[in-house]
Amino acid sequence: MGNRIFKAGLAGITVLFxxxxxxxxxxxxxxxxxxxxxxxTLSAEMLYSIRLSLTTSAVSVAVVMILxxxxxxxxxxxxxxxxxLLRTVVDLPMAFPELVLGLxxxxxxxxxxxxxxxxxxxIDIVFSKTGIxxxxxxxxxxxxxxxxxxxxxxxxxxxxxxxxxxxxxxWTAFWRVTLPMAKGGLFAGAVIAxxxxxxxxxxxxxxxxxxxxxxxxxxITLYLxxxxxxxxxxxxxxxxxxxxxxxxxxEVLNHEVVL
Amino acid sequence: MTVLLEVxxxxxxxxxxxxxxxxxxxxxxxxxxxxxxxxxxKSVLLETVVGSFRPHKGKVLLHGRDVTDxxxxxxxxxxxxxxxxxFPHLNxxxxxxxxxxRQKGRRTALKxxxxxxxxxxxxxxxxxxxxxxxxxxxxxxAALARALITRPKVLLLDEAFSALDVAxxxxxxxxxxxxxxxxxxxxxxVTHDMEDVWALADQVAVLHxxxxxxxxxPEHIFSCPHPEFVAEFxxxxxxxxxxxxxCDASGLTHIGIEQxxxxxxxxxxxxxxxxxxxxxxELAVAQKQLPITLRNQIPVRIQGLERRGPLVWIxxxxxxxxxxxxxxxxGAREQKLKVGDEAVFAFSASSLRIIASERRRRAPSxxxxxxxxxxxxxxEGFAGD
Numbered sequence: 001m002g003n004r005i006f007k008a009g010l011a012g013i014t015v016l017f018x019x020x021x022x023x024x025x026x027x028x029x030x031x032x033x034x035x036x037x038x039x040x041t042l043s044a045e046m047l048y049s050i051r052l053s054l055t056t057s058a059v060s061v062a063v064v065m066i067l068x069x070x071x072x073x074x075x076x077x078x079x080x081x082x083x084x085l086l087r088t089v090v091d092l093p094m095a096f097p098e099l100v101l102g103l104x105x106x107x108x109x110x111x112x113x114x115x116x117x118x119x120x121x122x123i124d125i126v127f128s129k130t131g132i133x134x135x136x137x138x139x140x141x142x143x144x145x146x147x148x149x150x151x152x153x154x155x156x157x158x159x160x161x162x163x164x165x166x167x168x169x170x171w172t173a174f175w176r177v178t179l180p181m182a183k184g185g186l187f188a189g190a191v192i193a194x195x196x197x198x199x200x201x202x203x204x205x206x207x208x209x210x211x212x213x214x215x216x217x218x219x220i221t222l223y224l225x226x227x228x229x230x231x232x233x234x235x236x237x238x239x240x241x242x243x244x245x246x247x248x249x250x251e252v253l254n255h256e257v258v259l
Numbered sequence: 260m261t262v263l264l265e266v267x268x269x270x271x272x273x274x275x276x277x278x279x280x281x282x283x284x285x286x287x288x289x290x291x292x293x294x295x296x297x298x299x300x301k302s303v304l305l306e307t308v309v310g311s312f313r314p315h316k317g318k319v320l321l322h323g324r325d326v327t328d329x330x331x332x333x334x335x336x337x338x339x340x341x342x343x344x345x346f347p348h349l350n351x352x353x354x355x356x357x358x359x360x361r362q363k364g365r366r367t368a369l370k371x372x373x374x375x376x377x378x379x380x381x382x383x384x385x386x387x388x389x390x391x392x393x394x395x396x397x398x399x400x401a402a403l404a405r406a407l408i409t410r411p412k413v414l415l416l417d418e419a420f421s422a423l424d425v426a427x428x429x430x431x432x433x434x435x436x437x438x439x440x441x442x443x444x445x446x447x448x449v450t451h452d453m454e455d456v457w458a459l460a461d462q463v464a465v466l467h468x469x470x471x472x473x474x475x476x477p478e479h480i481f482s483c484p485h486p487e488f489v490a491e492f493x494x495x496x497x498x499x500x501x502x503x504x505x506c507d508a509s510g511l512t513h514i515g516i517e518q519x520x521x522x523x524x525x526x527x528x529x530x531x532x533x534x535x536x537x538x539x540x541e542l543a544v545a546q547k548q549l550p551i552t553l554r555n556q557i558p559v560r561i562q563g564l565e566r567r568g569p570l571v572w573i574x575x576x577x578x579x580x581x582x583x584x585x586x587x588x589x590g591a592r593e594q595k596l597k598v599g600d601e602a603v604f605a606f607s608a609s610s611l612r613i614i615a616s617e618r619r620r621r622a623p624s625x626x627x628x629x630x631x632x633x634x635x636x637x638x639e640g641f642a643g644d
Contacts, residue, residue, distance in 0.1 A: 161311050162344045164331035166358030166409055176357075180348040 025240055048213055049221040050238070056129065056217065057197035060136035064193040065186065067137070068144035072189075073174070075145075076152035094142045102206025105138055109207070131208035132215055139203045140196035144189040147250075151185020152178065188250045195246030199239055260286040263322060263445045264413050269307060270316035276303045279469035280317070285413070285462065290439055290446045292456045292477075295466035296492060301449040304466065305415050308447065309338050321412055332361075337406030341418040343398040345390045351377070351401050352386040358409035376404045380434060396427035400434070407442065416448040420455065432458045453493075465489045481538070483525075485614035490536040497542075497582050498614070499535045503527045511554070511608050517579030522554040525613040534615040541610040542584035544573055544594060545603050553605040557582065561600045564591070575604050 040046055075087055093101050108114055109125040118125060125131045155178055163173035179186070201219035208215040212224060218239055264285040271278040278300045285291045293301050306312050308319055310331030319327045326334050345354050356373045359365055365372065377383040380400040385393060393401065399419065406414060420428045436459055439446060448455060456463055456477050464474045465484075473480060473489050484490040490498050501516040512523045514533060527533050543549055548556055559575030559582065566572075571591035573584045582604050586594075596602060 156342075156344065157311075158340055158342075158344050159346065161306070161309060161331065162338060162340070162405075163346075163357070165309055165334070165336055165338045165411075166405070167332050167335075167361030169330070169332055172361075177346055181346070183348075 028240060045213060045216070046221065049216050049218050052129070052132070052215075053198055053217040056132045056136060057194055060133045060140060060197045061190055061193045063133070063137050064141045064144050064197070065148075065190055067141050068148040068189050068193070069179075069186070071141075071145050072148035072152050073178075075149050077157060090145055091142055093138060094146075098139060098200065098202025099206060101138060102135060102203040105135060105203065105207045109134070126207060127209040127211070127215070129208070129215060132204050132217060135203035135207040136197040136200045139200045140193040143196050144193040147189035147192055148182070148185055151182040151189070154185075155181050191246050191249045195243050198242050260288070261322070262320075263287040263289075264308065264447060265320040265323075266304065266308065266317065267320065268317040269304065269314050269319070271300075271303055271307050271312050271314045273303060273312065276300050277469050278303055278307065278314070278317075281466065281469060281471050283464050283471050283474065285445060285447055287445055288443050289461045290444075290448065290459050291462040291464060292460040293447060293449045293464050293466055294451070294453075294456065294492075299466045300469045301466050302417055303469075305338075305417050305447065305449050308413075309336050309415055310334055335409065335412050336415055337409060337411030337413070338415045338417070339399070339402050339406050339419045341421050343395075343402045343422075345398055345401055345405070347390050349390070350386070351382065351388050351390065351393070354390065354401055355386075355404045355408055357405060362409060372408060376408045377401075379438065380404045394427075395423050396430065399423060399427075399431055403431075403435070403438070407438065407444070412445065414444050414446040416446060416450075418449055418451065421451065428452075428454075435459060465492065467492070483612050483614065484536060487534060487536075487614065490614055493538075497537045497539060499537075499580055501533055501535060503529050503531045503533055503616075505529060512613070514611075514613075517577075519557060519578055519580075521557075521611055522608040523611040523613055524607075524609040525611075527613050527616045528618075531616045531618055533613045533617075535611055536614050537582070537606055537611045539572065539583045539585040540570070541606050542582065542586075543605045544575075544584050544586050544590070544596065545605065546594060546596070546600070548603055549605040552607070554608045555611060556603050556605045559602055559604050561596055561598050561602055564596065564598060573602075575602060577604070 071086075071090060075083070075090075096104075106126060109118065109131070115126075123130065125134055159177050159181065160170075160173040163177045164170070168176060198217075199219060200217070201223065204210075204215070204217055204220065205223070210216065210220045210224060216224065222239070262284045264283075266281055266283045269278045269281040276298060281300070281304055283291075283293075283304075293304065295301050303312065307314055310329065314327065317327075318325050321334065345351075346357065349357065352373055355377060356369055359369050359372060373386070374383060377386055380403055382397055382400045382404065385397060385401070390398065390401070399422075403419075420431050423431060432455065438444060439459070446459075448459065450456065460477050462474060463477050463480045465472045465480065465488075467488050473485060475483075480489070481493055484493050487498050499516055501514040501521065503512055504515045504520065505513040506526065506529060507513065510524065510526075512525060512527050514521045514523060514527075514535065516535075521535070523535065537555075543553060557575075557577045559577045561573060562576050562581070563574035564571060565574075566588065569588060570585045571588055573586065573591065573596065575582050575584065584604055594602070
């Protein structure tokens with residue numbers, strides 16, 4: 001009897017929460033009239049926003065993956081003083097509110113000495129489109145690094161040692177053996193990074209600003225339209241669909257990598 | 260014979276596992292089995308030879324050349340691990356061809372070489388197959404082919420057969436024995452399995468606590484283990500302490516242990532304290548005295564009977580010491596022995612090996628730990644009875 005109550009209690013809590021979550025998401029999708037959604041999607045603002053989000057996210061994911069593979073490999077393969085500290089620092093932005101991360105980046109890129117060096121090099125980051133990519137990179141990199149690190153950790157270093165005994169240098173062993181073996185984890189990391197980049201709001205808002213038709217990514221469109229009293233369901237629907245696709249892909253690809 | 264692989268005074272500290280001055284030399288064409296208890300540092304030694312770990316002291320030499328600072332890819336050593344370590348993203352052909360693709364000048368004949376080695380290890384029909392579809396034995400053959408195709412100076416095997424079932428293990432031993440002979444392979448094989456030692460080894464090295472305690476042929480190591488650790492590790496649980504009472508004209512050494520007089524074919528000076536060992540399977544067990552050809556006949560009371568696999572282990576309490584005998588199940592059944600019975604443990608003088616000897620001291624602080632191993636040559640050169 002006690003066992004039955006215990007199981008029923010757990011099942012009840014699960015069903016209640018998941019039900020509310022699904023209801024909330026479905027209400028965003030089914031509440032608006034679909035003709036309005038189509039009109040909104042084809043508006044110049046939405047098309048600009050989608051294009052900018054996709055472009056910046058694509059660039060950011062490429063940079064994030066280079067960072068994630070490098071840092072993930074260093075953490076997985078090398079032991080050195082400060083190893084744990086490095087892991088903590090890399091993970092830290094995941095615990096930050098995005099607004100705080102954005103503020104940190106604004107202080108870094110908007111003040112001397114970095115601001116001066118970047119100005120001399122002709123690079124604008126603060127309140128610019130480059131700033132969107134920088135904000136996305138710093139937001140998404142810790143997530144991708146964690147996934148890639150777990151993928152490298154799950155591969156025995158002995159594979160590389162076998163490759164090296166067969167005549168490969170360290171780079172060739174990494175390129176020919178470890179990287180192909182980690183491809184599931186790498187792809188999963190890229191998918192998660194892409195979803196984080198597309199959905200990145202607070203960091204982008206603080207570093208790149210939320211300027212209509214300039215630094216306007218999908219979450220910024222959603223924010224601006226809600227501010228003006230326009231519910232603009234399209235951007236919300238798109239973000240939900242992107243996140244859903246990302247999570248499903250991640251689960252399929254990465255089921256054996258334990259984070 | 261030329262020494263091919265040599266490690267000299269090797270010190271590696273990995274915290275839990277370490278080497279503390281390991282010395283080993285493997286002659287060209289020899290098959291050396293490295294045995295020892297868990298945590299002794301066997302795999303660390305192997306991985307240091309291949310180049311995974313850099314020793315903080317000591318040297319690794321190949322053909323007399325110091326390769327301690329060489330990266331693994333320059334050493335030309337083949338390694339086969341227990342869990343195969345075949346690359347899962349490549350099929351069998353590409354796994355075997357992997358090392359050959361890195362060797363300039365041998366790429367032209369790549370296909371024929373892969374087919375030749377695959378045929379040699381009996382997996383030519385599996386070359387197109389995905390690694391995941393192979394059985395354990397087939398995977399180990401592929402791993403062996405991959406390691407051998409580059410013609411390594413030394414083949415290193417880290418418990419290479421322990422993931423296989425008994426039948427596959429036996430087949431792999433047979434295959435490896437043939438390959439070693441045909442290809443003149445020099446090998447260093449870390450193993451826990453004494454069957455590997457008996458089937459393959461020309462030389463055995465016993466590692467304990469980061470140091471090589473004894474090296475020699477399998478016959479020598481098993482018949483004359485020293486020091487005490489080696490004797491116990493190799494299953495010679497019957498390690499006894501005694502004093503040399505006499506050396507007679509027939510060459511037998513008379514040793515007193517408590518009230519019992521035993522006979523050994525190994526020489527030792529009269530008056531010395533000695534450490535002795537007799538392997539449990541060399542003891543015959545009977546209810547009464549056995550023929551005089553077995554010089555040592557010790558009356559015991561049976562204290563324990565335990566079946567382990569095909570053998571029954573019998574513990575007998577003599578006057579002041581205990582002995583263990585390992586007899587076949589049918590042998591034990593015939594004798595109808597049970598705990599509490601009186602019996603006789605018998606063994607020849609050549610079975611009782613003197614593993615350490617020292618001059619008797621008068622000081623009361625005499626300790627078995629201070630016994631020094633007797634020179635190996637003295638033991639090997641002595642004829643048994």
